[in-house]
Amino acid sequence: xxxxxxxxxxxxxxxxxxxxxxxxxxxxxxxxxxxxxxxxxxxxxxxxxxxxxxxxxxxxxxxxxxxxxxxxxxxxxxxxxxxxxxxxxxxxxxxxxxxxxxxxxxxxxxxxxxxxxxxxxxxxxxxxxxxxxxxxxxxxxxxxxxxxxxxxxxxxxxxxxxxxxxxxxxxxxxxxxxxxxxxxxxxxxxxxxxxxxxxxxxxxxxxxxxxxxxxxxxxxxxxxxxxxxxxxxxxxxxxxxxxxxxxxxxxxxxxxxxxxxxxxxxxxxxxxxxxxxxxxxxxxxxxxxxxxxxxxxxxxxxxxxxxxxxxxxxxxxxxxxxxxxxxxxxxxxxxxxxxxxxxxxxxxxxxxxxxxxxxxxxxxxxxxxxxxxxxxxxxxxxxxxxxxxxxxxxxxxxxxxxxxxxxx
Amino acid sequence: xxxxxxxxxxxxxxxxxxxxxxxxxxxxxxxxxxxxxxxxxxxxxxxxxxxxxxxxxxxxxxxxxxxxxxxxxxxxxxxxxxxxxxxxxxxxxxxxxxxxxxxxxxxxxxxxxxxxxxxxxxxxxxxxxxxxxxxxxxxxxxxxxxxxxxxxxxxxxxxxxxxxxxxxxxxxxxxxxxxxxxxxxxxxxxxxxxxxxxxxxxxxxxxxxxxxxxxxxxxxxxxxxxxxxxxxxxxxxxxxxxxxxxxxxxxxxxxxxxxxxxxxxxxxxxxxxxxxxxxxxxxxxxxxxxxxxxxxxxxxxxxxxxxxxxxxxxxxxxxxxxxxxxxxxxxxxxxxxxxxxxxxxxxxxxxxxxxxxxxxxxxxxxxxxxxxxxxxxxxxxxxxxxxxxxxxxxxxxxxxxxxxxxxxxxxxxxxxxxxxxxxxxxxxxxxxxxxxxxxxxxxxxxxxxxxxxxxxxxxxxxxxxxxxxxxxxxxxxxxxxxxxxxxxxxxxxxxxxxxxxxx
Numbered sequence: 001x002x003x004x005x006x007x008x009x010x011x012x013x014x015x016x017x018x019x020x021x022x023x024x025x026x027x028x029x030x031x032x033x034x035x036x037x038x039x040x041x042x043x044x045x046x047x048x049x050x051x052x053x054x055x056x057x058x059x060x061x062x063x064x065x066x067x068x069x070x071x072x073x074x075x076x077x078x079x080x081x082x083x084x085x086x087x088x089x090x091x092x093x094x095x096x097x098x099x100x101x102x103x104x105x106x107x108x109x110x111x112x113x114x115x116x117x118x119x120x121x122x123x124x125x126x127x128x129x130x131x132x133x134x135x136x137x138x139x140x141x142x143x144x145x146x147x148x149x150x151x152x153x154x155x156x157x158x159x160x161x162x163x164x165x166x167x168x169x170x171x172x173x174x175x176x177x178x179x180x181x182x183x184x185x186x187x188x189x190x191x192x193x194x195x196x197x198x199x200x201x202x203x204x205x206x207x208x209x210x211x212x213x214x215x216x217x218x219x220x221x222x223x224x225x226x227x228x229x230x231x232x233x234x235x236x237x238x239x240x241x242x243x244x245x246x247x248x249x250x251x252x253x254x255x256x257x258x259x260x261x262x263x264x265x266x267x268x269x270x271x272x273x274x275x276x277x278x279x280x281x282x283x284x285x286x287x288x289x290x291x292x293x294x295x296x297x298x299x300x301x302x303x304x305x306x307x308x309x310x311x312x313x314x315x316x317x318x319x320x321x322x323x324x325x326x327x328x329x330x331x332x333x334x335x336x337x338x339x340x341x342x343x344x345x346x347x348x349x350x351x352x353x354x355x356x357x358x359x360x361x362x363x364x365x366x367x368x369x370x371x372x373x374x375x376x377x378x379x380x381x382x383x384x385x386x387x388x389x390x391x392x393x394x395x396x397x398x399x400x401x402x403x404x405x406x407x408x
Numbered sequence: 409x410x411x412x413x414x415x416x417x418x419x420x421x422x423x424x425x426x427x428x429x430x431x432x433x434x435x436x437x438x439x440x441x442x443x444x445x446x447x448x449x450x451x452x453x454x455x456x457x458x459x460x461x462x463x464x465x466x467x468x469x470x471x472x473x474x475x476x477x478x479x480x481x482x483x484x485x486x487x488x489x490x491x492x493x494x495x496x497x498x499x500x501x502x503x504x505x506x507x508x509x510x511x512x513x514x515x516x517x518x519x520x521x522x523x524x525x526x527x528x529x530x531x532x533x534x535x536x537x538x539x540x541x542x543x544x545x546x547x548x549x550x551x552x553x554x555x556x557x558x559x560x561x562x563x564x565x566x567x568x569x570x571x572x573x574x575x576x577x578x579x580x581x582x583x584x585x586x587x588x589x590x591x592x593x594x595x596x597x598x599x600x601x602x603x604x605x606x607x608x609x610x611x612x613x614x615x616x617x618x619x620x621x622x623x624x625x626x627x628x629x630x631x632x633x634x635x636x637x638x639x640x641x642x643x644x645x646x647x648x649x650x651x652x653x654x655x656x657x658x659x660x661x662x663x664x665x666x667x668x669x670x671x672x673x674x675x676x677x678x679x680x681x682x683x684x685x686x687x688x689x690x691x692x693x694x695x696x697x698x699x700x701x702x703x704x705x706x707x708x709x710x711x712x713x714x715x716x717x718x719x720x721x722x723x724x725x726x727x728x729x730x731x732x733x734x735x736x737x738x739x740x741x742x743x744x745x746x747x748x749x750x751x752x753x754x755x756x757x758x759x760x761x762x763x764x765x766x767x768x769x770x771x772x773x774x775x776x777x778x779x780x781x782x783x784x785x786x787x788x789x790x791x792x793x794x795x796x797x798x799x800x801x802x803x804x805x806x807x808x809x810x811x812x813x814x815x816x817x818x819x820x821x822x823x824x825x826x827x828x829x830x831x832x833x834x835x836x837x838x839x840x841x842x843x844x845x846x847x848x849x850x851x852x853x854x855x856x857x858x859x860x861x862x863x864x865x866x867x868x869x870x871x872x873x874x875x876x877x878x879x880x881x882x883x884x885x886x887x888x889x890x891x892x893x894x895x896x897x898x899x900x901x902x903x904x905x906x907x908x909x910x911x
Contacts, residue, residue: 145763146768147762147763147764147765147766148762148763149762149763150762152763176769268763270763270764270766298763299758299761299763299764300762300763300764301763360763361761361762361763363761363792363794364605364792364898365605365792365794366794368605369797375604375605375608375895375898376891376895377891378898379891379894379895379897379898379899380890380891380894380895382894382898383853383857383890383893383894383897383898384853384890384894386862387853387856387857387860393862393902394760394762395759395760395901395902395903396623396759396760396792396901396902397760397761397762399762
């Protein structure tokens with residue numbers, strides 16, 4: 001072809017075959033209306049290059065997966081899709097994915113992670129930044145709600161640290177709450193001065209799967225985590241560079257988290273939420289699901305307790321998870337103090353206040369009502385406990401901290 | 409001929425004396441009013457003429473000029489009508505000037521010659537130098553609140569003419585009608601069930617003059633609690649009572665006696681700047697802020713008030729007065745209030761409870777962003793209000809009655825007076841240092857809170873003031889203990905405003 005359809009530059013013809021496929025997949029991934037499933041079908045059934053050029057030259061009706069997908073949608077979508085295709089330069093799209101430390105993995109090629117190769121919903125193309133070898137190690141996903149309690153976040157952090165120290169990779173989604181805490185724990189364990197049995201070749205056993213392009217930091221608050229995981233661990237996405245995390249991409253990425261794991265642990269979740277979706281994906285892949293038990297009344301444990309009721313494995317700490325994986329740790333996990341509450345047995349008032357807070361985060365009035373003590377006594381106990389770092393405060397709410405540190 | 413009749417107008421909450429000069433002379437018949445009258449004042453031409461004729465007197469067919477002195481200030485309202493009519497009668501020879509010597513006149517005239525009430529009788533009478541003042545009958549009881557004056561209440565212009573015409577001035581003796589007081593009745597705290605912490609906070613607020621913010625979902629009882637706060641406050645002292653009476657009179661209320669109880673004002677959040685703060689182009693009426701002077705201003709749904717309106721509150725909260733300026737004049741009105749506000753915690757109703765609140769971070773921040781850090785900082789008490797448990801509402805014990813708490817409040821206020829301030833919240837830095845000594849444990853607690861960012865430096869002094877009031881309420885006199893300080897801290901929760909966390 002002397003002149004390529006659409007905007008694709010003539011550089012295309014000088015690309016190696018494998019790169020040509022990659023370029024077309026990346027270009028296709030930009031089209032509105034084509035999701036991961038359609039993309040995979042195009043790649044496997046029709047061929048990436050063929051699909052791309054059929055669409056761009058106006059013969060999209062030859063591409064069966066696309067036709068079936070468009071048939072499900074409104075007619076304006078077809079117009080938009082075709083217009084978008086004509087505007088794309090596949091070579092430029094490919095170039096944009098070439099950055100220092102980045103790699104592309106096309107389904108069917110040798111570099112594609114073995115774990116996902118046989119997955120029924122495997123992404124047609126994966127982008128990674130960091131050490132892709134991590135994906136071959138035993139891996140556990142630590143997931144949970146964005147609106148987590150302090151205790152939940154503390155537990156996720158300590159569990160992640162223990163798992164990493166035992167040589168297990170921790171994967172999560174870089175979201176606020178549990179995800180962030182898990183990543184922090186994994187990174188912290190990876191930087192301990194102790195002989196790094198947990199770091200393979202200097203890398204930290206931390207993997208983050210994001211819903212956006214790898215160059216986009218979302219949420220903004222986790223910019224530092226994003227940077228550290230990319231530099232010292234592994235960052236993965238099926239979304240090309242520059243694309244923001246649209247809402248639908250989050251459940252999509254959850255299937256990748258499930259697909260990469262040997263076990264999924266839900267630390268805290270309300271009755272419904274993103275982590276529950278990850279659980280569904282795990283169950284569909286026969287990946288064992290574990291949950292952390294919580295107080296029956298605590299809203300943040302409603303989902304996890306329901307999972308336990310339905311038969312999920314119980315994870316009280318890293319040991320339970322390691323047992324489920326069949327991994328024997330070199331040394332026993334040591335993150336959590338033996339009796340986090342016992343340290344704080346200052347006065348009887350403090351002890352009873354702590355007991356109430358261990359169940360669920362509470363307000364001053366709730367603690368007063370639950371302990372039956374005077375407002376003065378309770379507020380004094382709360383102030384002392386807060387100063388000592390045994391509890392944290394978030395606005396009007398007091399929460400217990402498992403790690404004896406001040407509230408984040 | 410020339411007549412000179414004393415009267416007064418109201419600007420803001422203060423009266424301003426006006427001398428109504430009337431000149432009747434030769435020239436093309438007509439009536440001109442000079443001295444910067446506003447529209448209502450200018451319309452007096454027709455009212456006065458009709459009233460004089462209705463009172464069976466003669467309207468002089470001459471050139472009449474009325475000057476409202478001082479001539480360079482704007483005259484507003486219809487309260488000068490009566491003085492103008494009397495002036496015309498004197499200047500046209502129908503009444504003898506000596507007969508109206510030492511008399512001042514305030515009132516509006518109807519076309520039938522009746523004398524009608526005008527707002528602000530109390531401030532007007534207050535500034536009139538003359539000893540004897542003639543006012544509309546229904547305003548006579550209010551006018552009498554200003555001591556040291558002889559007040560004559562009249563119903564018609566004819567009565568005035570008759571009384572003045574006689575050698576011995578014989579004023580009509582009307583039975584003074586029972587004035588209907590427009591000020592409300594305050595309910596009792598014993599009606600409130602299951603909210604002991606809140607009532608304790610209310611008591612603290614009353615005892616020390618600490619502004620209070622309540623954060624809670626609808627139905628938690630925030631308005632119920634706020635409306636009962638005035639019951640905890642002691643009677644107004646003489647000075648405040650007079651100030652409040654003048655203000656309410658200037659706003660147009662009929663007082664029914666001196667205002668002795670602290671007022672309670674609760675403007676809706678759609679209130680405009682002018683209605684809240686006072687002003688307006690012509691008459692500079694007092695706003696809700698001044699009407700609440702020496703009492704309670706309750707702002708429900710604080711986040712729904714316009715930010716500019718909230719911003720306008722900051723200075724008066726600091727100074728205790730509100731300054732309103734217009735092109736022609738400015739007014740300074742008293743505005744020393746106890747501010748109580750209420751707000752919803754967050755849209756999902758879980759109030760940010762970790763693990764339960766479904767509001768994403770950005771939404772929560774945006775929801776509270778309407779409130780500025782400096783405004784939130786003004787609240788010494790920031791308390792969470794939960795909906796009371798059904799068991800407490802239906803079967804629980806009634807709350808501590810207002811009278812019991814009010815007694816404690818009174819004692820606490822006595823202690824503040826011993827320190828030289830009316831209220832603890834008004835203690836300045838050095839006074840606070842002297843009055844609120846800290847024992848070592850309390851000092852440690854505060855230092856720790858300051859160093860880990862729990863309290864800002866300003867928050868620290870605020871907490872100290874509240875701790876002092878807590879000690880006062882308990883009858884405790886020594887240095888403040890960690891218990892006092894921690895109780896004060898527990899009642900001052902963080903609320904996220906625009907400038908990060910207000911601590």
